[in-house]
Amino acid sequence: MNKYLSDKLKSISFVLMVMVVFLHSYNVGIKYNTEIVQTDQDINWFLQNAISKGFTIIAVPLFFIISGYLLFLNLTNGKLKTFLPKFKKRLKTLVVPYLFWSLYGLAFIFILQTIPISRPYFNNELIVEYSLLKLLNAIFINPVPYQLWFVRDLIILILLSPILYRLIKVFKTISLVLFLCTWLFEFNFVIFSNEALFFFTVGLYIAINKISLYQPILKKNYALLILFWITIVLVKTTLILYKVENECIIIGLNKLSILIGVLSLWGCYDYKFENTDISRSKIFPIFQYSFFLYAFHEPLLSIFRKGFQNLLGASEISSISAYILAPIITILISITLAYFIKKNAHKLYSIITGGR
Numbered sequence: 001m002n003k004y005l006s007d008k009l010k011s012i013s014f015v016l017m018v019m020v021v022f023l024h025s026y027n028v029g030i031k032y033n034t035e036i037v038q039t040d041q042d043i044n045w046f047l048q049n050a051i052s053k054g055f056t057i058i059a060v061p062l063f064f065i066i067s068g069y070l071l072f073l074n075l076t077n078g079k080l081k082t083f084l085p086k087f088k089k090r091l092k093t094l095v096v097p098y099l100f101w102s103l104y105g106l107a108f109i110f111i112l113q114t115i116p117i118s119r120p121y122f123n124n125e126l127i128v129e130y131s132l133l134k135l136l137n138a139i140f141i142n143p144v145p146y147q148l149w150f151v152r153d154l155i156i157l158i159l160l161s162p163i164l165y166r167l168i169k170v171f172k173t174i175s176l177v178l179f180l181c182t183w184l185f186e187f188n189f190v191i192f193s194n195e196a197l198f199f200f201t202v203g204l205y206i207a208i209n210k211i212s213l214y215q216p217i218l219k220k221n222y223a224l225l226i227l228f229w230i231t232i233v234l235v236k237t238t239l240i241l242y243k244v245e246n247e248c249i250i251i252g253l254n255k256l257s258i259l260i261g262v263l264s265l266w267g268c269y270d271y272k273f274e275n276t277d278i279s280r281s282k283i284f285p286i287f288q289y290s291f292f293l294y295a296f297h298e299p300l301l302s303i304f305r306k307g308f309q310n311l312l313g314a315s316e317i318s319s320i321s322a323y324i325l326a327p328i329i330t331i332l333i334s335i336t337l338a339y340f341i342k343k344n345a346h347k348l349y350s351i352i353t354g355g356r
Contacts, residue, residue, distance in 0.1 A: 001073065005213060007279050008269055009066055014287040015265070016063055018331065019056035021297050024147065025327040026052035027305050027319055044316040046241060048323055054233035058261035060150060061199040065262070067154055068203025071161060075207065078165045090158050093354030098151045100352050101295040105145035106138055109299060145298045153196040164201055168208055176205050184255055218267030219274065225264040232257040291356045292338035293331060301330045
């Protein structure tokens with residue numbers, strides 16, 4: 001991998017991570033202990049749905065593409081022994097951080113649930129009341145920091161990667177089309193999402209077939225793609241606002257917006273930075289904290305999100321304010337803390353971020 005692509009992946013990953021934080025900042029119909037505070041379907045509803053359920057939903061698919069691509073990059077063959085070094089590396093980069101952040105989130109919420117002033121913000125069963133089985137489930141399967149589902153699915157797909165590799169090598173594009181159909185028609189795999197499988201396999205397919213990630217056609221037509229992307233998202237959001245009941249149209253537009261959005265962001269980067277060394281930018285150093293931001297932003301974001309709405313009241317203005325302020329403050333705190341830990345406890349930082 002050359003320096004340009006390495007810098008591009010690092011830069012785009014940070015942008016995607018910011019998208020994820022705003023995706024999770026959605027507060028229309030926010031849950032409290034005894035009620036659901038529902039805001040009106042007006043400007044606030046349209047804004048949050050267009051952003052959190054429209055533009056930012058490309059983040060997870062593109063993360064899976066990048067993960068699949070990096071796993072299979074420079075893979076010489078499909079023999080199991082060639083996968084073992086990659087499995088060993090992912091044990092450090094994924095499994096260990098997953099367990100750490102899962103336990104951290106569980107302990108953090110447990111402490112908050114014991115404090116009277118913060119207890120009303122939790123509408124679920126108290127952690128102290130968990131059975132052993134439910135506790136194990138909360139650590140390994142469904143972590144309290146719910147964003148860890150991505151790493152959980154990724155770990156499962158990596159374990160299945162020798163099989164996926166063989167499917168792509170033998171059946172080629174047919175396998176990709178089949179996985180595309182499972183995503184389009186919402187097939188339930190139970191142990192991982194159809195979204196994870198399809199986009200992870202896209203990355204796998206690109207790496208195995210040595211397809212160039214630099215596509216001039218995307219760079220040349222990035223403005224048209226972005227305009228198309230924006231239009232699809234706004235049309236879909238408008239249809240939902242006016243309660244159009246044709247679910248196939250809504251789902252179809254949603255899927256199309258993801259595909260076009262991924263291509264738009266990818267082409268836009270090349271248009272803007274193809275002849276620029278982005279690593280010389282003053283903000284480039286913060287891109288290294290993407291994984292920490294991913295792992296740390298919840299449950300912190302939820303605390304600020306609910307706290308702002310409780311402080312400002314249930315109104316359209318307060319909802320919009322909480323929607324914007326909560327992720328900004330969360331991002332700033334996360335990056336600051338990541339910098340502090342990496343500088344003063346580098347070994348710890350390396351463990352909890354998988355050496356990133």
